[in-house]
Amino acid sequence: MEVRDNHWGLLKIGVLASGRGSNLQAILDATLDGRLEAEVAVVISDNPNAYVLERARMNNIPAFAVELGGKPSKQAYEEEIVRVLREHEVGLVCLAGYMRIVTPVMLKAFPNRMINIHPSLLPSFQGLHAQGQALEYGVRFSGCTVHFVDEGVDTGPIIIQAVVPVLQDDTEDTLSARILEQEHRIYVEAVRLYAQGKLTIKGRRVFYE
Ligand code: GAR
Numbered sequence: 761m762e763v764r765d766n767h768w769g770l771l772k773i774g775v776l777a778s779g780r781g782s783n784l785q786a787i788l789d790a791t792l793d794g795r796l797e798a799e800v801a802v803v804i805s806d807n808p809n810a811y812v813l814e815r816a817r818m819n820n821i822p823a824f825a826v827e828l829g830g831k832p833s834k835q836a837y838e839e840e841i842v843r844v845l846r847e848h849e850v851g852l853v854c855l856a857g858y859m860r861i862v863t864p865v866m867l868k869a870f871p872n873r874m875i876n877i878h879p880s881l882l883p884s885f886q887g888l889h890a891q892g893q894a895l896e897y898g899v900r901f902s903g904c905t906v907h908f909v910d911e912g913v914d915t916g917p918i919i920i921q922a923v924v925p926v927l928q929d930d931t932e933d934t935l936s937a938r939i940l941e942q943e944h945r946i947y948v949e950a951v952r953l954y955a956q957g958k959l960t961i962k963g964r965r966v967f968y969e
Contacts, residue, residue, distance in 0.1 A: 763872040763908075763959050771955040772801035774850035776841070776858040781812025783856035783877055786944035787951060788819055796948060798955045802848040804841055806860060822848065828860070838865035845870070852954055855909065856947070859888070862909055872961065874909040875954065877947050879939045881905060881921055886914040891936045894926060902926055902935065904943045906950035908961065917966045919959065920946045 773791075775784045784803060790796035803816035808825035816823035824844055831837040842865065845853060855862070855876040866874065880890035882905040885897070894902035903923040910916035922942035926935060953959050958969040 763954065763961055769851075771798040771851050772849050773798055773951065774845040774848060774853045775800060775803045775812075775816075775856050776853060777803065777805055777810065777812040777856045778807050778859040779810055779812060779857045781810070781815045781856065782940060783854075783943055783947050784812050785815055786948055787854065787856070788815075788821070790948040790952075792819075796952050796955065798852075798951060801850055802844060804844055806837075806858070812857075834863060835865050838863055842866060842869040852951065853909075854947070854951065861913055864911065867909065867911065872908060875906055875919065875950060876909050876914070876916070877943050878905045878907065878914050879936065879943065881923065882907060882914055882918060889932075891939060892932045895930060895932060895935060900926055902939065904939050904946060906946050908966070917961050917964050919950045919953070919966050922946045 773787065777784055788800050791798050791800055800821050803812060803821055803823045805813050805825050806828060808827060813823040813825060826837065826840050826844065828834065828837045851873065853870050853874040855874065878890060880894055881903045885893040901923050903921055905921045906919045908916040924939050924942055953968055960967045
């Protein structure tokens with residue numbers, strides 16, 4: 761199944777993030793310097809104090825906090841997010857350090873149009889603190905993964921992975937920093953392949969043209 765059907769317009773990206781937003785910055789920089797033919801159309805955070813919102817505003821990108829607290833249900837919360845994404849004509853949703861599990865409300869609104877970056881070589885070390893889990897387990901290599909989002913937690917079809925060595929004197933911070941450099945590189949690359957309509961999903965496998 762080809763995953764992009766709007767080849768005719770510039771791809772509009774909606775970014776969902778909960779924290780500092782360095783992956784947003786990497787995508788943004790690539791759209792601004794011409795490496796990525798796409799536009800970040802909107803940034804949404806579940807945390808009104810997240811630095812990612814500040815970064816968006818500094819770049820004149822519409823930025824919204826949509827908080828779960830105060831909404832009658834998670835469904836209502838996600839419906840609000842979907843409304844904002846649609847309002848900005850988003851064709852691809854990029855989760856970039858978005859620390860909540862996505863429900864069918866968002867998945868059905870953006871089928872095969874939502875991707876995530878995770879700081880491990882999936883399917884190892886799903887969920888929170890993936891870099892700490894890798895250190896504790898004692899693996900010699902970890903890395904990062906960009907994948908399509910499905911109903912599971914960090915389980916969707918894998919688009920790109922990068923391998924990063926784990927060093928003897930690594931702490932969670934040093935390993936995270938080494939992985940983050942690769943995240944920025946592969947996230948841009950995955951969005952580029954998506955924007956160019958080059959990705960096809962067959963079962964669990966993703967093929968490039
Ligand atoms: C990144 O390391 C990303 O892979 C991770 O959060 C960090 C966000 O950094 N995401 C997850 O752990 C999702 N389960 P950023 O806000 O600087 O982009």
